[in-house]
Amino acid sequence: MSLSSLFRTEGDRGQMTGSTTVDPGGAQHAVTVVDVAKQFGAVQALDRVSLTMEAGEFLAVLGPSGCGKTTLLRCLAGFERIDAGRIALGGRAVALPGIHLPPHRRHVTVVPQEGALFPHLSVADNVGFGLDGSGTGRRGARGARRAGRVEECLEMVGLAGMGARMPHELSGGQQQRVALARALAPRPPLVLLDEPFSALDASLRTELRADVRTALREAGATAILVTHDQGEALSMADRVAVMCDGRIRQVGTPEEVYARPEDAWVATFVGEADLVELPHGQGGPGSVATGLGPVLMTQGRADASHLVVRPEQVRLVPETSTDAPEWAVATTVRSVDFHGHDALVTLGLPDGGVARARTGATPPHPGERVLAWVEGSCRAVPSGDA
């Protein structure tokens, strides 16, 4: 679901009035979400969602399709009323039982998926749309201030000097840059990005990710990016909130959610991982026998049920090599997914299981016999089944 249809209507223009409703628990944070619930018929789109953000922070909300990411964004923007819980922005309560501040009073701007620009307005007029002085002519001090801010924002997104162009004269990537410039122009304390790169090709996405990150940092904006693309979330965000079935399963830095997943579901959703089921009660530190030989297990939890083995931890050498440790297991390469800079090799293990190994750009061939072992230690996690 996209926010684009609801992005800034004429009625939103320039209305940024304040509210005196202070949230007692949210005063220190740019964003405070506490136990927010939202239901559509039988679907619990948000199930007691809580999170806080500091000013200037960039949070990615990462989860599969239908997990509730857009609903969370829409509740923050004010397009949806919450059923329970509370939301405060900059210490100001904007949603709680009995209070629902409309979108134009929340000081939030949205960068939607695509098609958000007004086709009949120039790039400069699109960017300046919500600014003081828009619609009042371009002369005078206000007009000059507005023009200055528009050019500043276009420069921030790498489009300096392109204000006179019309949207149809821009590429898809340039149009998304304009949408970002428009969102940043009123200096909003919170910018919401709803899968803003989804319509772009792979190389453009990568380029734009870095530029958007830089522009947001320069603007000092607090930002939330909704995405189902783990690479996008891990490469751009200060912290990642991993969502599943209307709940936030884990919030942490990209390194934390990747290296220390809370449960097996997070481990397999954020990056590739193979799970080894642990014998009951074997969650504590030590060595575990697996189809890939003995694996060192870190920090077990009493309820741990699976060991997380990342493909980059699995080492491979030809079966005839003498470079493998004595506990390496002789396996057969089943298939190879070649990605250019690296490859994901699927191995058929002697115990009938499969495991994956990430290799360099010269992987072994399907059918080849190799020695495999796990390097470093693996984390034991609970299954995460609700």
Ligand SMILES: Nc1ncnc2c1ncn2[C@@H]1O[C@H](COP(=O)(O)OP(=O)(O)OP(=O)(O)O)[C@@H](O)[C@H]1O
């Ligand atoms: N207005 C609505 N009426 C009924 N159901 C809705 C409505 N909006 C969302 N839902 C349902 O709520 C759930 C969460 O939807 P949401 O759009 O938030 O998910 P999402 O994670 O953003 O998915 P996607 O990545 O596919 O956009 C889904 O089951 C969806 O069908």
